[in-house]
């Protein structure tokens with residue numbers, strides 16, 4: 001039984017509660033992040049569904065007129081020059097007038113979170129909850145296909161690495177370096193000014209630099225924001241000239257699952273999804289299968305313009321398991337990779353990059369460490385494919401890792417050592433969910 005661990009996790013969420021929404025961690029993350037709040041709501045739904053609902057309603061306050069839910073809603077805390085001014089969301093007439101937000105989105109787990117809460121309510125309360133959230137959810141899913149699926153085959157494109165939630169994940173870093181390496185970044189690296197900039201960075205003041213992304217990578221990410229801002233976050237303008245857009249395998253897997261859940265909600269409250277959106281939703285599973293690479297026998301993200309796979313393995317390659325739409329054969333192939341001790345089968349799984357990758361680094365952010373949220377997605381997928389034993393094993397290993405090291409942001413897959421910031425909200429929230437299921 002995990003009662004003590006659950007109690008500690010609830011304390012973490014209380015500590016990070018800033019009134020109606022939850023910051024990911026003290027200090028480093030003072031704002032509201034989209035997928036963080038979805039995970040938080042999933043955890044809270046077990047002991048306080050009302051508060052979990054608030055967490056989600058708070059995200060809707062940031063929704064843009066075109067339906068996009070931004071990846072960050074700024075709290076007013078923290079250093080203004082670093083975030084709200086960088087994004088300057090008001091340059092788009094579609095952004096909310098009363099709040100400052102970022103101009104991009106993050107992995108689509110909102111519909112999942114709404115359903116996870118719904119499952120804890122009475123049928124009457126659940127339908128009311130679904131009715132209340134429906135207009136927001138529908139607008140959100142419609143936005144993906146209206147604005148982010150220009151090839152009209154049901155896969156959506158992402159325009160910034162931060163949209164993946166896996167900020168410095170190797171496939172995106174590779175694509176970014178190939179696509180643009182502004183002269184000033186080259187110059188900074190050449191004169192080693194990155195050491196100086198390192199001093200100004202906020203994250204490396206709180207977390208050891210070898211657990212974060214490199215300064216050159218950070219500068220490149222900020223540079224893309226500046227470009228998006230110059231285009232006023234207008235997707236037509238952005239895609240017209242930029243070749244930096246990617247059909248991301250993890251994001252699309254999550255969206256496909258979100259579509260299934262949206263359909264369930266629609267049935268429950270007798271709503272219809274407009275035909276145009278439905279057409280895209282129906283095309284998506286087959287298009288996801290097109291991301292399977294025969295040569296390497298795994299799923300890869302693909303660059304939007306050339307339609308070429310980015311042959312760089314990462315945890316994203318396993319996420320079609322969560323989509324639920326790949327064949328059992330493919331799911332078994334992914335399970336083999338999960339178990340392979342040269343790839344993802346480490347002592348404290350699941351590493352964000354397989355051991356065999358040249359980029360693997362056990363404590364560096366999304367370039368090696370194990371994260372509780374990606375474990376949660378994999379466990380959920382394993383369950384639905386009937387890999388019950390594997391799901392239970394990963395669930396227990398995840399819980400032991402958190403129990404041993406604390407509510408860290410991420411963990412070394414080799415020795416389970418906690419890294420990044422602590423106490424981290426989604427680690428706590430998903431611990432609650434995993435522990436409740438383990439104890440059932």
Ligand code: GLC
Pocket residue numbers: 024029033035036165166167
């Ligand atoms: C980092 C993570 C991202 C998360 C955010 C707040 O940027 O990469 O996934 O949402 O921190 O926790």
